[in-house]
Amino acid sequence: MSDHPPDAGLELLEGSTAIARSAITAGCRFFAGYPMSPFTSLLESMARLLPDSGGVCINAESEIEGVNMALGASAAGARAATGSCGQGIALMQEAIAETALNETPLVIFNMARNQQDYFQCTRGGGWGDYRTLTLAPKDIPEAVKHTQLLFHLADAYRIPTILYGDPLIAQTRIGVRIERLDLPQLPAKDWALDGSRGGTGHSRQVWTWAMGKTTEPGPGPDRHWQAIAEKFERVAAAEQRYESFRVADADTVVVAFGSAAKFTAHVVEELRAGGYRIGHFRPVTLWPFPGEALARATAGARNVLVFELNAGQMIDDVRQHAADRSAVRAIGGVSIHESGLSYGPLLDVPVIRERILAGMSGEPRTGTPVHDLARSLL
Amino acid sequence: MASLWSLTDGQSSAPVEHEVLIAGIGGQGIQLVGKTLALAATLAGQHAMLAPDYGGEMRGGPSQSTVVVGEAPLRALPIVAAVGAAIVMHDRFTGTVPERLRPGGLLLVNSSIVVADPETVGPYTCIELAVIEIAQELGAPAAAGLVMIGAFAGLTGVVQAERLVDAMRTLLPPYRQQHAAANARALEAGWATGAEQRMTVAPT
Numbered sequence: 001m002s003d004h005p006p007d008a009g010l011e012l013l014e015g016s017t018a019i020a021r022s023a024i025t026a027g028c029r030f031f032a033g034y035p036m037s038p039f040t041s042l043l044e045s046m047a048r049l050l051p052d053s054g055g056v057c058i059n060a061e062s063e064i065e066g067v068n069m070a071l072g073a074s075a076a077g078a079r080a081a082t083g084s085c086g087q088g089i090a091l092m093q094e095a096i097a098e099t100a101l102n103e104t105p106l107v108i109f110n111m112a113r114n115q116q117d118y119f120q121c122t123r124g125g126g127w128g129d130y131r132t133l134t135l136a137p138k139d140i141p142e143a144v145k146h147t148q149l150l151f152h153l154a155d156a157y158r159i160p161t162i163l164y165g166d167p168l169i170a171q172t173r174i175g176v177r178i179e180r181l182d183l184p185q186l187p188a189k190d191w192a193l194d195g196s197r198g199g200t201g202h203s204r205q206v207w208t209w210a211m212g213k214t215t216e217p218g219p220g221p222d223r224h225w226q227a228i229a230e231k232f233e234r235v236a237a238a239e240q241r242y243e244s245f246r247v248a249d250a251d252t253v254v255v256a257f258g259s260a261a262k263f264t265a266h267v268v269e270e271l272r273a274g275g276y277r278i279g280h281f282r283p284v285t286l287w288p289f290p291g292e293a294l295a296r297a298t299a300g301a302r303n304v305l306v307f308e309l310n311a312g313q314m315i316d317d318v319r320q321h322a323a324d325r326s327a328v329r330a331i332g333g334v335s336i337h338e339s340g341l342s343y344g345p346l347l348d349v350p351v352i353r354e355r356i357l358a359g360m361s362g363e364p365r366t367g368t369p370v371h372d373l374a375r376s377l378l
Numbered sequence: 379m380a381s382l383w384s385l386t387d388g389q390s391s392a393p394v395e396h397e398v399l400i401a402g403i404g405g406q407g408i409q410l411v412g413k414t415l416a417l418a419a420t421l422a423g424q425h426a427m428l429a430p431d432y433g434g435e436m437r438g439g440p441s442q443s444t445v446v447v448g449e450a451p452l453r454a455l456p457i458v459a460a461v462g463a464a465i466v467m468h469d470r471f472t473g474t475v476p477e478r479l480r481p482g483g484l485l486l487v488n489s490s491i492v493v494a495d496p497e498t499v500g501p502y503t504c505i506e507l508a509v510i511e512i513a514q515e516l517g518a519p520a521a522a523g524l525v526m527i528g529a530f531a532g533l534t535g536v537v538q539a540e541r542l543v544d545a546m547r548t549l550l551p552p553y554r555q556q557h558a559a560a561n562a563r564a565l566e567a568g569w570a571t572g573a574e575q576r577m578t579v580a581p582t
């Protein structure tokens with residue numbers, strides 16, 4: 001690869017640049033988006049790097065244009081992506097639903113400001129029976145790998161896939177190597193629009209609710225949407241990913257995702273070294289949620305402590321799957337930096353340690369989030 | 379709380395990681411200084427992380443950056459809970475230095491601006507350097523931060539002066555290349571100053 005340094009040594013790269021390089025290594029040749037911090041640096045990296053790789057990067061006039069440009073490029077067979085932070089991805093939901101329902105692959109980078117987009121990533125905001133496969137890397141090296149995996153999975157299933165990043169992944173610089181992942185070869189995209197007018201019939205139409213043409217009838221909307229729903233069931237069964245450690249004899253299991261899970265894992269290791277019977281579970285795919293694995297990991301736990309930097313979103317999935325739902329408690333909460341663009345003081349080892357210790361002993365923690373107050377008033 | 383830290387510190391088999399927190403105000407080159415150190419370490423084949431932290435202001439606002447360097451893939455989190463070394467470049471913003479610098483840690487103070495209160499710096503190994511005057515004498519008045527990061531590297535041996543110069547030249551945008559020679563003098567003079575102080579400081 002021309003974008004590899006000759007000695008394949010470590011390069012000090014901002015996370016956004018590392019992700020852009022990984023996307024190009026994965027074959028991404030079209031990117032469109034609209035600037036919004038902390039996504040902007042990914043867009044800038046793509047704008048700087050894609051042309052030299054024979055690709056196109058467009059600073060669109062809005063998020064809605066950006067996602068639809070990427071959808072168009074993907075329909076024509078390119079590996080294409082868009083992105084924003086959760087606020088901008090909210091605007092893209094209609095196009096993301098169309099992408100899922102008309103079976104066009106698309107990679108969406110949510111370089112989020114915090115963890116308040118869990119519902120958005122896992123439930124979606126468009127119409128119809130679809131889901132978005134979402135990977136939540138814990139750090140930059142994992143984000144580099146996830147980026148390539150997301151392009152692969154998007155093409156393999158013809159679905160939209162999401163990278164749930166954050167400011168720490170977007171803006172921290174670390175020494176990394178961008179290497180091509182060894183992923184299985186995929187079949188040619190025989191469904192892609194190819195620009196021809198006579199032969200393939202792919203020039204003008206991929207999707208009119210699957211009714212097809214007079215000469216070549218499609219399955220129709222009923223069978224089409226059933227097939228889509230069955231496909232998402234297959235994805236849900238096949239693509240669950242998670243990471244758990246020290247759960248076998250754990251009284252307490254901490255559950256967290258993304259960057260926050262790197263912090264909680266650090267604290268769990270510390271507490272283990274201090275003799276506490278504590279383990280850690282991290283969903284790597286937020287959808288499909290690794291529910292059966294969570295049930296196994298929490299089988300012996302008296303405390304299942306959910307640390308997420310929001311008012312309580314992933315906790316719904318944890319409650320649904322934990323071995324004992326009465327053991328599940330929130331120890332995270334909303335915590336936003338004064339700039340509005342990053343995490344607040346809750347994402348810090350001493351604070352997390354205090355919350356976990358309080359959760360283990362069942363004592364009330366300091367700084368009770370508003371939603372817990374509301375619940376106790378009812 | 380202290381016992382938990384000592385438990386962590388007791389994991390002596392873990393590879394050593396050096397953390398430094400650099401605090402100052404926008405315009406002092408805090409971000410460039412952090413980048414220079416992190417890139418120099420990377421060029422030297424080490425693992426490095428740079429966590430920037432600054433607001434919207436270009437000049438005068440709070441600015442800090444944390445650099446972690448190690449021989450192996452880093453365990454450090456992007457928000458580093460405790461650092462072994464800190465650099466304070468301005469008295470208007472000491473950032474999270476007071477809460478993050480470990481007792482006994484190395485504290486470098488820009489004494490051209492900051493008056494180190496003996497009581498405050500008591501728990502640390504404090505070294506005061508008048509880096510603005512040093513930079514001015516070298517004809518590089520804007521390079522006080524580079525003098526300081528050079529001194530830090532010379533003092534700790536974390537990276538050689540030549541690597542810092544290579545990193546600085548890489549990071550300097552084309553329209554600032556006229557400052558490259560003066561910046562190199564600042565890094566080298568800082569490194570020499572730090573190396574001189576090495577004997578006075580217990581190994582970190």
